[in-house]
Amino acid sequence: MSSAEIYKEIILDYYRHPRNYGKLEKTDGSARETNPLCGDDVEIQFSVADGKFGEIRYSGKGCAISQASTSMLTELAKGKQVEWVKELSKEDVFKMLGNPELGPARVKCALLGMKALKVAAYGYLGSKFEENNGSDS
Ligand code: FES
Numbered sequence: 612m613s614s615a616e617i618y619k620e621i622i623l624d625y626y627r628h629p630r631n632y633g634k635l636e637k638t639d640g641s642a643r644e645t646n647p648l649c650g651d652d653v654e655i656q657f658s659v660a661d662g663k664f665g666e667i668r669y670s671g672k673g674c675a676i677s678q679a680s681t682s683m684l685t686e687l688a689k690g691k692q693v694e695w696v697k698e699l700s701k702e703d704v705f706k707m708l709g710n711p712e713l714g715p716a717r718v719k720c721a722l723l724g725m726k727a728l729k730v731a732a733y734g735y736l737g738s739k740f741e742e743n744n745g746s747d748s
Pocket residue numbers: 646649650651673674675676677717719720721723
């Protein structure tokens with residue numbers, strides 16, 4: 612089996628048996644992103660403990676690449692500092708997926724979860740910034 616085939620199997624495995632799928636009762640951050648062209652959507656929710664991602668879940672529907680990459684991202688993010696998302700790049704996501712050859716539409720699929728995670732995390736970081744600076748002004 613070539614490495615491309617192995618990654619394809621891994622993507623399908625995540626699609627069929629998504630890790631961290633579901634919703635949290637209590638969240639510190641969340642965001643939902645959709646791809647209007649195909650109707651796919653993903654929502655990411657997380658809690659934070661000591662500045663790090665605690666529980667993290669995603670829900671939604673879509674193609675194998677969008678769902679698998681979102682699921683993989685939740686595993687990658689868990690336990691990391693929330694600030695880590697600032698360094699997270701699309702190259703990291705492509706690498707995580709085994710650098711598959713992706714057309715423009717599929718690139719959007721692969722990056723849907725990253726967009727949701729970044730929007731959610733920046734929302735959280737923004738609210739913390741306001742909490743820490745708002746009362747001093
Ligand atoms: Fe819609 Fe992949 S086909 S995100």
